[in-house]
Amino acid sequence: MKQHVAKWVVATTLAASLAIVPLASGGAQTAHAATKQAASVQSEIAVYLDGQKLALAQAPYLRNGVTFVPMSAIFKALDASVTYEPSTKTIISRKGSTTISLKVGSKKATINGKSVSLTAPAELVNGTTFVPLRFIGEAFGAEVAWKASEQKVVITSLEALMEREQQKWEQERASQILTTTQNVALNDEKVVMIETDLGQGSGVVVGPNEILTNYHVMYEATSAEAYDVDGRTFKIEGVVASNESDDLVIVKTKTALNIDPVSIASPYDIQKGDPVVAIGSPLGVQNTATDGIVSNIVADKDITYIQFSAPIDHGSSGGGLFNQYGELVGINTLGYDDVNMDINFAVSIDDVLDLLVDYISKPEQTPKFIASKLPESLKDLSTDQLASFMTKNFSSISTTAMSDGALTNWTVKRDEKGWLVFEANIDPIFYSLYGEKVKDQIGSWAYNTGYELRKRLPDETVRIVINYDRVYDFEPQGYAPSELTALGDGKWRLHFAILDYQGKTTAVVKMR
Structure with a gap:
């Protein structure tokens, strides 16, 4: 109960x-x-x-x-x-x-x-x-x-x-249960689509000029707009409150939204099996509504996630998850691709409330966009310093698989053509299990990482090579001789490039 x-x-x-x-x-x-x-x-x-x-x-x-x-x-x-x-x-x-x-x-x-x-x-x-x-x-x-x-x-x-x-409260709550249609009608206009100069996401209205969304939706953006279901456009001035670890921000619009804010649920009033409605803009299809149930409630370090079965997709990030009373219980943030069931997650209202309370205590924040944490230029760094930079900032490839692809042993050198070659090894277990399923995400990572490097090294031709590297107690078959090395005692090293990015003013990626 x-x-x-x-x-x-x-x-x-x-x-x-x-x-x-x-x-x-x-x-x-x-x-x-x-x-x-x-x-x-x-x-x-x-x-x-x-x-x-x-x-x-x-x-x-x-x-x-x-x-x-x-x-x-x-x-x-x-x-x-x-x-x-x-x-x-x-x-x-x-x-x-x-x-x-x-x-x-x-x-x-x-x-x-x-x-x-x-x-x-x-x-x-x-x-x-x-x-x-x-x-x-x-x-x-x-x-x-x-x-x-x-x-x-x-x-x-x-x-x-x-x-x-308790019984009186439960009777009152039972009388407040909404159908899915009523829930969507109540909250549809309170969810907006957000477009930045880097991508697209969703958000929920929490104040006269305030929209709550994911941190990753706004990260490194320099401009953004919000669109409501009535076709109105609102210029976003910037972020006024944020919590990176919870993946949450509050952004402020230049003009009043004239939209009633969402109702906030109690953190104690949600449990597995409860029906929920998700509203967001997956792949830019504005304000798509889906329904499902709370599949689980998961604690990850200091964050509480609500796992739910309502379908969402890329672009749903920052959208609202609503309980059967039409109250906001979470902010949709991520999900698994290429699985046999809908495994999606929202940051719990418990963590959302922490950010809202923090903002209410100091609302007069100057709106500003979230700048990149990377230095503006890498031109004066040595190859060893560049390798340390990559280890610190690019230690994994984030994907929607069950885990991210760890990158180790970053090295940087100049080849015979004078190119800067950035090279690392991917976790071979991750690549064996998920490489084919997340191939497009690994490619996107390469383009994004190459862009960041080229922006900070404008005079360089940049190459990024990610290798599969693993030692076996047998000689693997079907690989080129150059990809196998005999180590003695019956052991063999298998080594080959799974990704080869090359770029200057434009870029090309070869993947395996």
Whole structure:
């Protein structure tokens, strides 16, 4: 069952509400008279906790409008611990984060160290300590009521009150469930398509001029625009809040969007199996809506991802994932290609809220685009320094496979033609498992990496060679002699280029 977090406020000054409506008899009583009264009315006063009558060894009694019950029995019924210190006649009881303390004969008590006044003190009668029932019950968050016509005290525990609130909340939530059509109608205009000078993605409206999207959608862009479903165009001034590790940014538009922002879901109100709707612009097909379920909730370091089965594709990044109540539960960020089922992920609303709260605390940020982390020029670096640069910044090829392709042993040298040759080895296991499936992504990586190098080395002809390199305990067949090297002891090295990029003002890529 989903857990709804309800806040409960327990009054710390209870003196004004301690009295239970008295029986039809008046006048002050002595302790001796109280004992006689308890004996005469014990069969008439019953105590019920959450609908169950408490079996009390000593009968409760009423004196001066206050109902007294035996100490040990009532604390046990309320699932509270109790300690009695005979020397000081002090009663100390704990339940959860609440600690109460009172003394026999004293009209002062404490709740979590704060002093409160009692209408009547605890009493010692015939060797049994009796405590004022209403004070004890309400101190632990319970409701206490007197049913005069039935001569009984009715206690509703904090746990029962919370369960009642939970049921009420679930009934209200059930009445708010939307059909897929209603969900899309509610949120379609709140999702926009984003185009930058480098690519295309999606975003969701979170403020008058604010759109939430992925960090990677905006990274290194120098200009961008947002398009709503009504065909309006909004110029994006830049990023005003970001969290690279969570892959989230908030961008600000130059003019007001005049679009209601999305409703934000509670991080606690989502679980596996819940229906969801994804809205984004896959491959530039604006505001495509798909539905599915929450397949899993996955923690990766400090980020929580919602895995879902609604189909998305490239360009859906930054779009919204909505629950069955039309509330935003995540920002769509990635998925696996070439698999037999839809395995897609959204950054959880829990992480989204962190960014939103951070932005709200300091909203007057100057919009600016995210500059590249790479230096503007590499012209003055030696070949060894260039190799270190590649190791630091290009240590893997990011793909939609189950893992990225690690690159190791970067070297840089000049060949006989004077070209700068950048060379590394790809993880052979990755290439064997996924190389064919992500061949186009490896090619895109080569073009992008070559572009970054050529931009920073404008006078150079650049070559990037990525090799397959692995040692076997047998001689692999079907390869060119130049690709095999005998190492002795029956071992052979297989070495060949899987990618050969060459470029200056234009570029060409050869792949295997």
